[in-house]
Amino acid sequence: FTERPKNYTVFVSGFQGHFTRNNLMDMIPRDIQFIKVSLPTADNKCKGFGFIDVNTQEDMNSVIDFFDGKLYEHMVLHANEKKNKSY
Numbered sequence: 001f002t003e004r005p006k007n008y009t010v011f012v013s014g015f016q017g018h019f020t021r022n023n024l025m026d027m028i029p030r031d032i033q034f035i036k037v038s039l040p041t042a043d044n045k046c047k048g049f050g051f052i053d054v055n056t057q058e059d060m061n062s063v064i065d066f067f068d069g070k071l072y073e074h075m076v077l078h079a080n081e082k083k084n085k086s087y
Contacts, residue, residue, distance in 0.1 A: 007035060007055070008054050008055070008056065008081070009051050009053050009081070009082035010051065010053075010054070010063045010064055010067070010079055010081060010082065011049065011050075011079065011080055011081070011083075012024070012049060012050050012077055013077070013078050014076050014078050015039070015048050015049065015075060016046065016048070016073070016074070016075055017046050017048075019046040019075075020046070021039040021050070024037055024039055024050050024052075025037050027067075027072065028052065028063070028066075029062070029066055031062075032062050033054065033055065033059060034053060034054050034063075035053040035054060035055060036052075036053040037050065037053075038050060060081060063079065064081070066079075068080070
């Protein structure tokens with residue numbers, strides 16, 4: 001049993017219903033290496049938030065700095081480290 005390397009996940013919110021995963025991927029600065037991008041939907045509409053997984057604390061901080069408070073179309077975005085649910 002080997003421990004998985006830690007992933008850092010950024011929670012980004014403030015998206016409107018028409019926002020897509022491709023929109024989010026296109027916004028991520030090219031110098032940030034991400035592992036995965038997810039944008040939950042319901043009835044083919046964005047639920048208003050998404051997640052960006054990165055490998056390092058530095059990349060996570062860069063993503064948060066980039067997205068938090070960003071204006072995009074008529075949306076104000078917010079970003080922070082995803083809190084792991086404790087059991």
